[in-house]
Structure formats: C-alpha cells, structure tokens
Amino acid sequence: MAKNFVVGIDIGGQSSKLGVVDARGEVLAQNVIPASGSSDAKVIVKELAQAITALISQAGKTGEIRGIGVGAPNGNYYNGTIAFAPNLPWAAHGSVEFAKLLKEAVGIPVSLTNDANAAAMGEMTYGVAKGMKDFIMITLGTGVGSGIVINGQVLYGSDGFAGELGHTCAVRHNGRLCGCGKTGCLEAYCSAIGVARTAREWLEMSDEPSLLREVQNITSKDVYTAACAGDNLAVRVFEYTGKILGQSLADFVEFSAPEAIVLFGGLARAKEFLYEPTLKAMNENLLPMWRGKVRILFSQLKESDAAILGASALAWEL
Amino acid sequence: MAKNFVVGIDIGGQSSKLGVVDARGEVLAQNVIPASGSSDAKVIVKELAQAITALISQAGKTGEIRGIGVGAPNGNYYNGTIAFAPNLPWAAHGSVEFAKLLKEAVGIPVSLTNDANAAAMGEMTYGVAKGMKDFIMITLGTGVGSGIVINGQVLYGSDGFAGELGHTCAVRHNGRLCGCGKTGCLEAYCSAIGVARTAREWLEMSDEPSLLREVQNITSKDVYTAACAGDNLAVRVFEYTGKILGQSLADFVEFSAPEAIVLFGGLARAKEFLYEPTLKAMNENLLPMWRGKVRILFSQLKESDAAILGASALAWEL
Numbered sequence: 016m017a018k019n020f021v022v023g024i025d026i027g028g029q030s031s032k033l034g035v036v037d038a039r040g041e042v043l044a045q046n047v048i049p050a051s052g053s054s055d056a057k058v059i060v061k062e063l064a065q066a067i068t069a070l071i072s073q074a075g076k077t078g079e080i081r082g083i084g085v086g087a088p089n090g091n092y093y094n095g096t097i098a099f100a101p102n103l104p105w106a107a108h109g110s111v112e113f114a115k116l117l118k119e120a121v122g123i124p125v126s127l128t129n130d131a132n133a134a135a136m137g138e139m140t141y142g143v144a145k146g147m148k149d150f151i152m153i154t155l156g157t158g159v160g161s162g163i164v165i166n167g168q169v170l171y172g173s174d175g176f177a178g179e180l181g182h183t184c185a186v187r188h189n190g191r192l193c194g195c196g197k198t199g200c201l202e203a204y205c206s207a208i209g210v211a212r213t214a215r216e217w218l219e220m221s222d223e224p225s226l227l228r229e230v231q232n233i234t235s236k237d238v239y240t241a242a243c244a245g246d247n248l249a250v251r252v253f254e255y256t257g258k259i260l261g262q263s264l265a266d267f268v269e270f271s272a273p274e275a276i277v278l279f280g281g282l283a284r285a286k287e288f289l290y291e292p293t294l295k296a297m298n299e300n301l302l303p304m305w306r307g308k309v310r311i312l313f314s315q316l317k318e319s320d321a322a323i324l325g326a327s328a329l330a331w332e333l
Numbered sequence: 334m335a336k337n338f339v340v341g342i343d344i345g346g347q348s349s350k351l352g353v354v355d356a357r358g359e360v361l362a363q364n365v366i367p368a369s370g371s372s373d374a375k376v377i378v379k380e381l382a383q384a385i386t387a388l389i390s391q392a393g394k395t396g397e398i399r400g401i402g403v404g405a406p407n408g409n410y411y412n413g414t415i416a417f418a419p420n421l422p423w424a425a426h427g428s429v430e431f432a433k434l435l436k437e438a439v440g441i442p443v444s445l446t447n448d449a450n451a452a453a454m455g456e457m458t459y460g461v462a463k464g465m466k467d468f469i470m471i472t473l474g475t476g477v478g479s480g481i482v483i484n485g486q487v488l489y490g491s492d493g494f495a496g497e498l499g500h501t502c503a504v505r506h507n508g509r510l511c512g513c514g515k516t517g518c519l520e521a522y523c524s525a526i527g528v529a530r531t532a533r534e535w536l537e538m539s540d541e542p543s544l545l546r547e548v549q550n551i552t553s554k555d556v557y558t559a560a561c562a563g564d565n566l567a568v569r570v571f572e573y574t575g576k577i578l579g580q581s582l583a584d585f586v587e588f589s590a591p592e593a594i595v596l597f598g599g600l601a602r603a604k605e606f607l608y609e610p611t612l613k614a615m616n617e618n619l620l621p622m623w624r625g626k627v628r629i630l631f632s633q634l635k636e637s638d639a640a641i642l643g644a645s646a647l648a649w650e651l
Binding site: 166168171175176180184186187188270273274302 | 502504
C-alpha cells in the first residue's frame, strides 16, 4: 500500500499534540494528550504509541503512514535523543533515546528534532517560507527558539544543537539574568516572560499611568491587551522588545544572509506593535547592502495545527 | 591531457599573489604583481591574464590547469563579481564581472569568492580544518573577515554575502564607530586597527608607564612587540581584545554549533597573548552544553602560501 501520509507530534511540558497529515498539509485527524506526569520515559512512550495507533486507525490510514516526525524541547536530530529538557520530567535529568523507543513501540520510522527546527520545517513545507532556501525562524513563546534553514536544509551543526539564537547576547552591559544562567540573552527580553518583565520593571521605575497598574501578575497577554486599548506604556514595551529583537536579527542576517526572518509563537501575535520597531532596528544595524532587502514575515499557519505540521514535515524525509 | 593542477589568485589592494598548485597543496610556482593603479577593470584583467599564462608556462603545466580560483575583497561566489571594494580602484564604484572577464582572457574556468571564504576553503582543503565539516574561520587582519563552513560547504546565503561576522555587534553600549558606518562592530575592536586603537585610547586615559609611550603612530605590531617585552599595558590590550573576540565567538557557536573556530591573519600571530583570554570569554558566554567542547585553532599554513592556497582550493570544484 502506498504510504502517502505522515504523523506529526509536538511534545510539550503540559501536553503533547499529534496529528495525521497529508502531503498538502491537511491535518486529517488530531488529538491532544495531557502530560501524565510520569517520570519514566518508557511509560510515556507506551502511552504515546497507543494514542498514535488509535489516531491512525481513526483516520483510516493504518498501513499508509510513511513516518513519524517529532518536535520536542532539546530534541537532537542526529541521535534521536531528548536530553536535559527541564519541562519534561521523564527527560529532565538525562538523555532518552526517544526516536528509537517510539519506533520500536509503533513499528514506523521516527525522526526527531527540537521544536523550533520543527517549526522551521513546517514553514518551509506548508507556510510563508514555502519555496525559500535560506531563512531563519524565530519562535517567540515562553522562551525564544530558532530554526535556521540554509540552502533548503535545517542547520544542525556539528552536534545537532545549532540554532540557539535565544541565547545569543542581546544586551552585553548589565544584561538581565536568563533562565540558562547567562546574562543578557535575547530570550530574557524578547520572550513572553521578557515582555512581562519589561512591563513590570517600567511600572516600578515611574509613576506613569497605565492600564497595567490594575493587573496582578502581569503576563505578555496583559501587555498586548493594554497596547490594543491604546495604553502608551504597553505600546512602548513592544517597541522596546522590537528594538532589541531587530538589533539581534541584524547580527543573524550578517551571519547567514537569509531572504527572510519568520516570526512565530504567542508573542508574534502582537504583530501590529512589533513589526515596525523590529524592522527599523534590524535595518539600522545591518550593513548597507542588506538594508531594506531582508523581509520579516509572520507565520500564517493555524496555531492549532502549526506544531503538528512542523513535526510532520520532518517525516517526509524518512 | 589530465588536468591535475589549479591556479590560486589572491587579489589585494597593494598587490595580487598567484600560484600554480597541485592536489597536495604544494605551490609549484608563484608570483606577485604589484597593483598597477589602473581604474580600468579590463586593463587589470589583461595584466593578470598575461601573468597567469606566463606562470603556468613557467611551471610547465600549460594545458594541465583544471581551473582558476580567485579570492578577492567583496567577491561574490554566485555571480562572479567584485563590487564596491574600497581598496580596488577598478572595482570601488561599481560591479565588475571579474570571473567572466578573466575566463574570457585566459580560456580556463574561473571561480571567485571573497578572501575570507577563500581562506576557509584553504584551511579545509590543506590546513588545520582538514576533515572538518563544520567550522568558522575568522581572519584577523586590517579588518575582521569570516568564512563559515557548514556540512563541508562554505556558507554563501541567499545572495552570496553570508559571513560578515566582523560587522556583527560586539559592543552595543557606546560602541566604537566602525569603517562600515555602524558602531560597536567586532572589527572595530579585534582587527589590527582595533588593537592599535585600544592601545592609544588606554595610553591617553592614564599615566601608566608603557614601552608604547615612546612609539609614534602605534600599530598592532608595536603592541605585540611591547607585549613580548613584558609590557603590562600591551599584554592587557590583547587580553581585552581576546575577551571581546571570545564573547562574540560564543554567539557564533550558538548559531552554527561548529567543531572549531580557526583564527587566521596578522593578528593571529599574537597567539600567546590572545588564546587564553579568547577561550575563557568564549566558554563563559556559551550555553553549558558547549563549554569546553569547541576548539579555538590557529592557522598553520605558511603565511606566504596561505592566500594562494585558499583561492586555489576553490578551483578544485570546477
């Protein structure tokens, strides 16, 4: 039987999403499994394998699956492991041979990469980067991830871990402490957590009136809501975030000369506030030959499908 | 007749070097042509073509040349042009189809790239990066250039200009003005000019005794000579230079996860003063998983041959 379908799985700390996908990027069936809380990788793989088999059967595609693509935090494309992933209790303190275990459990080839690389594959296969050979995907979520595509291939580097752009230095002088232990990382400023932190710092530093003064435990979503309501401080938080992001993007362009930067993730929904300051800062910090030439694009994939599509894109190579 | 030899040409502002090279990287014959000062690209190509034909004949390899590799400032691999190269009067104000013109004049296929990419090819083909698939070459000369190798291929990006690491931002806060018009570029600190400037700034800022106080128009070579003589200020200039360089190298590693960084160029001769501070700063600024794993190597190629070898390496692909 022809194998014209793939499965995409996005492994997350709270839940994992899986879907059966066709070559046009249609998700034929999908499911979400809440994290069971087990710290035993074998239990996790068994639960997932059952859900995969059931979903394939539900889609009526048993025997027609070419491969399974998995996107996971700290997933390594070269050796199929998930290692030291703080949000996954079963892979937080060591290395799990996830691709091998899952293949054995399901009997279908498995390819694995980190979530940001999977997102880049998804954009290249089904999204705004379709047809592009050189672009950089930046995922602006709780943290900042990246997937770098060079000459049509995801960049993995010598060890499978290339593309940690969230941990390049954005602010060298008195930079914020990042979750990774370093200071000044891009992630400490341009993630959802970074945006909320900027807002809280600015509210403390001045008496400027702001809708955000009435909010407890400010999140980036609160900042976005306030900006939409015309709150000046909230709008400036996004301008600042865009400036820091754009400065860093300029350095990334000087590294790999991409056609475009693709922004993805929760924070990218604040496009109307982020786009202009990000583009301006990027152009101001680029060598003249690149100014005005590198596009900043926002992912158009349906949020609910994007993670599954990204992971599934990996499976077509199998 | 088998074509088992190549020609390598390094185009420079003061002179151009050319050599006939065999597959083991032996330079069989070489020549240096001083810049004629002409601003007519056709005159330059004609002069060079005559010198090439004469050198091939001198080496006894007429009819045995597979191709010609050219390394030139602002050389573009994709379209074979040299464009807006400030140090070349005949290519300073526009774009010259150099590869095409030279091929027509000599009757041998020509491939062209920028000088730092050529240096990276040289290291990969004949030097310390032999056998490596992922490394970054940093040329520390008058300026700072770079050649990035990913999966065994030089990175050219979407437009042929990838790898301008000398113009990534090393110092965001009150950074020095760089020759490119931006501020804080790596080149403004870690080039020969940057080192001399650091020394001059520090001498002005304090009354600290230093051998350099007796030198007029301090160059990086003067700083090196003073450091060798035990001059404390001069040694600290290299420590500072290494710290800035190492910080930037960490960001580059987080981009492409190379096995090694290869340092090349005049300033790299100050290895004994640069190596430790550069390695220390790189490791301190890397994510934990890379600390202690990425090597910093110094080019071992004979200085007189390196430029020719680098360019010639390109010709084997023809």
